[in-house]
Amino acid sequence: MPEMTMLQAINDALHVAMAKDDGVVMLGEDIGKKGGVFGATQGLHDKYGEMRVMDTPLSECGIIGSAVGMALYGLKPVPEIQFLDFIYPAFDQIVSEAAKMRYRSGGQWTCPMVIRSPSGGGIRGGHYHSQSSEAYFAHTPGLRVVMPSTARDAKGMLLSAIFCGDPVVFLEPKHLYRLAKGDVPAGWYVEDLDKARVAHEGTDVTVVSWGAMMHTCEEVLKEAHEKGISVELVDLRTLLPWDAETVLASVRKTGRLVTVQEAPRTCGFGSEVAATVAEKAIDSLRAPIARVAGFDTPFPYTLEHVYKPDRKRVLGAIEYVCRWE
Amino acid sequence: MAEAAELLQVIDVDGKTRGKAPALKPDDLKAMFRAMLATRLFDQRGMNLQRQGRIGFFVPSMGQEASQIGAGYAMGEQDWLFPSYRTHSLAILKGVAWKRLYDQLWGNATDEVKGRQMPNHFSFRDIRWVSISSPIGTQISQAAGAARGMQVRGEKGCVWAWFGDGGTSSNDFHAGLNFAGVWKSPVVFMCENNHWAISVPTEKQTASQTFADKAVAYGMRGVRVDGNDVLAVYEAAREARERAVRGEGPTLIETVTFRMGPHSSSDDPKRYQAQSLFEAWQKKDPIERFRAWLKVKKLWSQEWEDQLSKGIQDELAKAVEAAEATPAPTLDTLFDDVYATLPAQLAEQKAGLMEQIRRSGEIENAGGAFPL
Numbered sequence: 001m002p003e004m005t006m007l008q009a010i011n012d013a014l015h016v017a018m019a020k021d022d023g024v025v026m027l028g029e030d031i032g033k034k035g036g037v038f039g040a041t042q043g044l045h046d047k048y049g050e051m052r053v054m055d056t057p058l059s060e061c062g063i064i065g066s067a068v069g070m071a072l073y074g075l076k077p078v079p080e081i082q083f084l085d086f087i088y089p090a091f092d093q094i095v096s097e098a099a100k101m102r103y104r105s106g107g108q109w110t111c112p113m114v115i116r117s118p119s120g121g122g123i124r125g126g127h128y129h130s131q132s133s134e135a136y137f138a139h140t141p142g143l144r145v146v147m148p149s150t151a152r153d154a155k156g157m158l159l160s161a162i163f164c165g166d167p168v169v170f171l172e173p174k175h176l177y178r179l180a181k182g183d184v185p186a187g188w189y190v191e192d193l194d195k196a197r198v199a200h201e202g203t204d205v206t207v208v209s210w211g212a213m214m215h216t217c218e219e220v221l222k223e224a225h226e227k228g229i230s231v232e233l234v235d236l237r238t239l240l241p242w243d244a245e246t247v248l249a250s251v252r253k254t255g256r257l258v259t260v261q262e263a264p265r266t267c268g269f270g271s272e273v274a275a276t277v278a279e280k281a282i283d284s285l286r287a288p289i290a291r292v293a294g295f296d297t298p299f300p301y302t303l304e305h306v307y308k309p310d311r312k313r314v315l316g317a318i319e320y321v322c323r324w325e
Numbered sequence: 326m327a328e329a330a331e332l333l334q335v336i337d338v339d340g341k342t343r344g345k346a347p348a349l350k351p352d353d354l355k356a357m358f359r360a361m362l363a364t365r366l367f368d369q370r371g372m373n374l375q376r377q378g379r380i381g382f383f384v385p386s387m388g389q390e391a392s393q394i395g396a397g398y399a400m401g402e403q404d405w406l407f408p409s410y411r412t413h414s415l416a417i418l419k420g421v422a423w424k425r426l427y428d429q430l431w432g433n434a435t436d437e438v439k440g441r442q443m444p445n446h447f448s449f450r451d452i453r454w455v456s457i458s459s460p461i462g463t464q465i466s467q468a469a470g471a472a473r474g475m476q477v478r479g480e481k482g483c484v485w486a487w488f489g490d491g492g493t494s495s496n497d498f499h500a501g502l503n504f505a506g507v508w509k510s511p512v513v514f515m516c517e518n519n520h521w522a523i524s525v526p527t528e529k530q531t532a533s534q535t536f537a538d539k540a541v542a543y544g545m546r547g548v549r550v551d552g553n554d555v556l557a558v559y560e561a562a563r564e565a566r567e568r569a570v571r572g573e574g575p576t577l578i579e580t581v582t583f584r585m586g587p588h589s590s591s592d593d594p595k596r597y598q599a600q601s602l603f604e605a606w607q608k609k610d611p612i613e614r615f616r617a618w619l620k621v622k623k624l625w626s627q628e629w630e631d632q633l634s635k636g637i638q639d640e641l642a643k644a645v646e647a648a649e650a651t652p653a654p655t656l657d658t659l660f661d662d663v664y665a666t667l668p669a670q671l672a673e674q675k676a677g678l679m680e681q682i683r684r685s686g687e688i689e690n691a692g693g694a695f696p697l
Contacts, residue, residue, distance in 0.1 A: 025477060051477050057507055062500030069470025069484075072455055075477060077470075091494065097463050105448040105456035106438040107662040141663050154695050165665035194668065241668035284667070 030079030052270025064090035099142035121239035149214035156191030173212035202232035255286035265293035287324035340617025388585030391611030394556025407464035418683030425646035462495025472510035491522025506543035511569035519584035540577035
């Protein structure tokens with residue numbers, strides 16, 4: 001099994017998808033000859049030409065609007081939004097058009113498309129190259145929202161997303177593009193979009209995270225272990241629809257919950273996880289739930305390292321919930 | 326400043342031929358008239374049904390029959406349609422059964438969109454009529470994408486996007502025309518300038534001399550046509566379609582027409598529209614004009630129209646009766662078609678609702694009227 005970075009795994013998945021189905025097309029800014037600002041679409045333009053790998057005019061509204069039209073026509077478009085921070089002009093096309101098409105047409109029309117976009121901080125990009133706005137999309141019935149944290153999942157979930165028949169917002173934690181490395185199956189390979197992944201088994205506290213924060217949480221495992229705390233780490237992978245069962249089963253075992261997200265705290269997805277656990281497993285809880293999150297401020301440039309939850313904040317929350325016996 | 330686009334006309338206000346009439350057979354001309362008349366009758370009945378409280382809402386198209394049927398008649402069998410909520414005449418022209426239209430107005434159990442949208446938001450996959458949404462202009466960039474899809478697949482045909490004068494102010498108008506221009510996609514952008522975006526007149530919508538002028542900025546052809554002249558619209562649309570299919574790129578057609586009714590059943594134009602303006606346009610009524618022209622050509626008689634009208638009214642009455650008698654969609658359909666398959670959290674919510682109803686009975690419908 002070849003070792004790949006997350007970026008290579010995404011590029012590999014796109015090559016596999018385009019070879020498998022000639023209805024798969026890509027569109028976006030700088031995705032053609034340049035191969036994308038991060039390099040995710042490298043080699044595709046040369047191999048498949050301009051009809052299937054399109055450099056578009058600079059309009060997110062136009063990219064997603066025309067992708068919706070292509071999906072209606074029967075193609076499987078995979079538009080790229082260069083940075084998630086630039087997606088808002090396309091918000092209407094995503095939440096009011098793509099997401100509702102199947103429902104509002106009584107199942108006559110569907111919008112199978114995957115909107116790929118690098119998300120989150122970690123590149124010193126200030127608030128227009130760093131936002132984690134997954135919660136906006138997770139509030140939209142009809143959309144799937146996926147955010148992998150490993151190279152293997154990035155490939156398997158991207159391929160699943162392209163062929164699942166629903167519109168998917170596929171968020172790529174750009175901080176992990178080159179940092180996340182691992183064995184990735186060659187060729188056709190899919191992962192279940194409806195299942196969370198237990199990344200590490202443990203008995204004292206359940207930590208639920210997704211995307212780049214998974215990396216921070218993994219770094220904390222050892223330190224927690226040294227302090228005599230056994231952490232069960234759950235990678236949500238998919239935020240909508242999300243796998244509550246795996247989280248609930250884990251909390252019923254550990255009796256403690258910490259959610260960790262890079263996004264701002266208020267109305268972040270961690271709040272949904274916390275509320276669900278409070279509703280359905282409060283009798284298993286031995287301690288208050290703790291949410292670790294970015295602050296309710298815009299994403300800063302110079303103080304990025306202060307804004308983003310780090311190992312100390314995650315470990316602090318784990319220790320806090322373990323104060324209750 | 327460049328000269329404003331010239332206004333194309335075939336029939337003048339008295340029904341006389343000006344310029345060259347398109348080569349249409351008598352049966353075609355009569356079919357066009359029938360569709361225009363049927364649309365008018367459908368609109369009158371729709372407004373009445375709403376006033377009687379039998380349907381919740383209605384959007385009439387009175388005054389725009391020529392603008393729509395003229396272009397609709399130029400459409401090819403395999404063409405795609407991205408309509409607006411005021412273009413049901415095109416479904417009537419394409420022979421969509423009345424019952425299907427009324428089912429949607431009632432949102433009943435046989436409604437093809439399963440009671441999920443307000444009246445007039447039709448979807449007819451069998452005629453490649455894409456589901457309508459309310460936010461203005463969104464279909465314009467989608468049409469550009471579908472037309473690009475045709476190019477990717479190497480298929481012959483044309484995509485038609487319909488919108489009004491207000492729609493030209495939307496983000497998607499700019500994006501859609503820009504993309505289609507760059508891609509040279511086979512799409513015809515039909516801008517019906519009916520002079521009103523609800524209550525906002527065209528002079529508050531744009532500082533351009535005409536809406537057709539906007540085409541220049543996107544490197545495409547802009548055509549301005551008398552939208553109450555069905556033959557002129559047909560000719561402009563036919564030519565635009567031929568160019569699109571030949572690979573010569575998109576066209577923006579502005580049909581200059583007038584919304585003779587309210588924006589919707591919830592609107593009263595008397596609050597913002599001068600009576601004199603309405604009366605001036607009433608004299609240019611597209612159906613009267615076409616009738617006068619057909620009469621000169623000896624293709625119209627009062628007896629023929631009376632018969633036609635009675636036949637249509639009978640069909641409408643029957644379809645109304647059937648749609649009204651059809652029950653509402655069952656509650657469990659609320660959860661269908663959100664995703665390709667029912668996810669666990671929706672299955673759980675559905676089971677919860679069914680359990681609640683089992684325990685505490687049917688959910689009360691408090692009703693309510695749409696205010697806009």
